[in-house]
Amino acid sequence: MDFLDVLFLGCAALAVVLAVLTVSVRNAVTAAFTLVAMFFPVAAIFLALSATFLAVIQVLVYAGAIMVLFTFVIMMINPRREEAVEPKEPDFRLAAAVFAALFFLATTHAVTTYALSDDYETAAPAPAGEAGASGGAKAAAPAPAPAAKVDGKWGGPKEIGEALFNRDQGFTFQFEAVSVLILVAAVGAVVLAKRRL
Amino acid sequence: MIMACAGALLLRLPGTGEGSLWWAWTLLWAFALFNVLMVTAGLLVYAERKVCARIQNRIGPNRVGPAGILQWIADAVKLFLKEDIVPDHVNRFFYIVGPFMAFFPGMVVFGVMPFGTANTADPGAAFALASLDVGLVFVVALTSIAVYGVAYGGWASNNKFSLLGGLRSSAQLISYEIPMGLALISLIMSAGSLSLPEIVTQQQGTFLGFLPNWYCFHQPVAFLIFWVCAFAEGNRLPFDLPEAEPELVGGYHTEYSSMKFGMFFLGEYAALASMAAFVVTLFLGGWALPYGVEAMLTPGWQTAAATVGCFLVKWALLLFVYLWVRWTLPRFRYDQLMRLGWKGLLPLALANIFVTGVLAVR
Amino acid sequence: MVSAMLLHQVFTLENTLLLAALLFSIGAYGVLTRRNLLTVLMSLEIMLNAVNLVLVAFNSFQWSARPAFEIQARTGGQVFVMMIIAVAAAEAAVGLAILVTLFRKKQSVDTRDFQRLQG
Structure with missing residues (x-):
């Protein structure tokens, strides 16, 4: 465990607790506050993944x-x-909880079964028995993933800009599409929310 | 304080490889910066009272210490000794958290501000707690978070005047953030970098032969827009509607007393100081010495002293202009304020981006 | 157990993905169960954030160590995240505008008050 591991654990715990609070507190203002607070640990994890700009x-x-x-x-x-309003019917909440839990378990199964850290093109499902026996995500990965480079240069604005606006293979069209979308959204929001135009 | 230190540690993440004691250094730096900033905010309060007195043909505080220079300590002690009232009808948690949220961003912004250098040719040698390559966006991000302190403070007071005051001032802050960001975009277009030390390094030398090579001469419109918005973001006159006592019953801090009020008050001055430092860094050359003076100095402590001194002088002058404006101009009406932001500054900033795009893209 | 945990590297691709899955499930639960439209929208933001985390994690762990590939492949994930954030901003603006309009009609943001399309 080095510094990044401790940071990750702390931020992950904080993010999960705050997310649970956001979906469970009654008061919308408190929910907004916890959600804002949740974005900071996630941003810290981005930072630890050396995606500084993001x-x-x-x-x-x-x-x-x-x-x-x-x-x-x-x-x-x-x-x-x-x-003052009481929450939805308990059976519906139970169903939602079961759905969420099932989704989480399925993802966990996928993540622990397939060796993601290897080259994904050659990844084959690991023997299920082995993954179950050794228990958990850690043991299923044959080789530890190469740690993210933390030199602050990887996810900097320069690299993202190069990828985004590259003349041949960039994402210029997508970028323009998103900007048009935002413009439409801004105009639409004004049209919707304004009482009299 | 603890939050500031944690923030500083995170900021320095990219420097993990510098040695095992990097975190101790970071904490020490953060602590020193924190104290410098607190003293600056205090002195700013004193300076405000003195300047205001001079402009109004009074003498101002002159009892505590020589020429009243210790007045700010007396003010702080007075605030701390007052009874700390938490009214019954407030939302306790947000009532207490509000002032901290207002206080925090202005402090952390200083972590990325380059305030001097040991070697004027190398951006990496700048004195800053963290030389982020996204420093500029970082500062904008933190400034945009300052809205929460005001909004939550006003809401938690559970008082319709405070709520309206909080909403009013958060609307003001949101409105002026937009032209501010757009003005910064045209600056970024001519600078080609988001790193503050890099931007300062570019501002050395001369422009058009006789002007210092500062971005306020390259981008005069952006400078003007940004500066006006900086006034609005700092709730300074002519934009100080959040605290217009006579006509609007104060604002979000009506229900606050003692130390919590002090936090709002001090946070405002810290935000003012950091905003001024940001303007100096981006548009007025930061630590860059004008007219090639740096060539006469040997890299090392001479350069360091000269650049830090240069930064401090510019900063102090800019802060003086802030105070001067406050005690000279009258206050805007709210609809005038909104009209200026949305119908004046926003189109101007967009046009400026367009012109910059045509003229200055390399 | 604890000492074994201490020896291991915790900050791996798998664990980051698990965190993202957990956040996504929490957000999905919130979207399904909450009655306040505002909180539903907020839970949606949690889900979007979980997706962002997945993309950044894959990008950072898988591609940053492969300088041989061209830059689009190596930072593509982060570009996607930028797009998602932009779309999330648009979604929030339109969603809140709709919410304000609905509130004007019914003086409420409770989902049960908006069931007129239900047969």
Whole structure:
């Protein structure tokens, strides 16, 4: 266990706890607060994965723009009535919980069974018995993944920009498509929310 | 404090390889910066009172210490000794967390600010807690988080005036963030970098033969927009509607007292100081000495002293202009404020990006 | 047990994926069970964030160590995340605008009040 491992464990625990709080607290303002707080450990994990630019963008867009919008709307409409309402029928909640748990278990199975750390083209399902016997994600990976390079240069703005705007194989079209989408969304939001145009 | 240290540790992650004691150094640096900033904020309060007094033809604080220079300590002690009232009707958790959220971003921004260098040719030699290659976006991200302190503080007070005050000022902050970001985009287009030390290094030398090579001369419109927005973001006059006492019953901090009010107050001054440092770094050359003075200095402590001094002088002058403006201009009305932001600055910033794109792209 | 854990490397691709799966499940549970439209939208953001985490994790663990590939392949995952974040911003803007319109109609953000399309 080195520094990054400790960081990952702490951030993961924090993120999970805050996410659980977000979906479980009654008050929408508290939920917004815990969600904002959840974005920070996730951004820290991005940072540890040496995606520096994305970590900052995560804080800037999610915490700084999207959640500000949420907070603003919540405070503006101030839905106090919600706190008195009792939650949905217990059997439905149980079904949802079962669904979520099943999804998680399926993903866990997939992650632990297939040797992701190897070259994915040649990855074959590991013998199921072995993965079960040795128990858990750790043992199923034959060789530990090469640790992410933490020199701060990998996910920097330069690399992302090069990939994004490369003349031949870049994502220029997709970029433009997304920008048109955002423009449409902005205009649409104004049209929807404004009382009189 | 603890949060600031944790933030500093995270910022320095890219430097993990520098040796086993890097975290101790980081904590020491963070602690020193924190204290410097607190003292700066305190001195700023004192300077504000003095400048205000001068402009209004008064003397200002002159009892505590020589020329009243210790007045800010007395103010702080007074705030701390006052009774800390938590009204019954507030939401306790957010009422207490609010001031901290307002206080935190202004502090952490300083972690990426390059305030000097030992070698003017090498951006890597800049004195900064963390030389992030995304430093500029980092600062913008933290500034955009400062809204929460205001919004939650106002909401938690559970008082319609505070709620309206909080909403009003968060609307103001959101509105002025947009032209601010767009002004920064045109700056980024001419700088070609998001790293603050890199941007400062580019601003050495001369522009057009006689001007210092600062980005405020390359991008005058962006500089103007950014600076106006910096006033609005810092809740300074002429944009200080969040705390317009006479006509709007204060604002988000109406229900706050004692140390929690002090946190809002100090946080505002810390944000002001860091915003001014940001303007200096981006548009006024940061530590870059004008007219090639750096060539006369030997790299090492001479350069270090000169550049740090240069940064401090620019910073102090800019802060003085802030105070000067505050005590000279009247306050905007709220609809005028919104109209200026959305119908004045936003189109101007967009046009500026367009012009920059045509003229300056390399 | 604890000492064995201490020896292992915890920060691996598998564990990051597991974290993302956990966050996604939590978000899905929130979307399914909450009645407040605002909280439903927030749970949706959690799910989007989990997906982002998956993409960054794959990109960082699998591709950053392969300088032989061209830059698009190596940072493609991060570019996808940027796109997702942009789309999430658009989604939040439109979603909140719809929510405000609905609130104007019914003075409520409870999902049960919006069942008129249900037969």
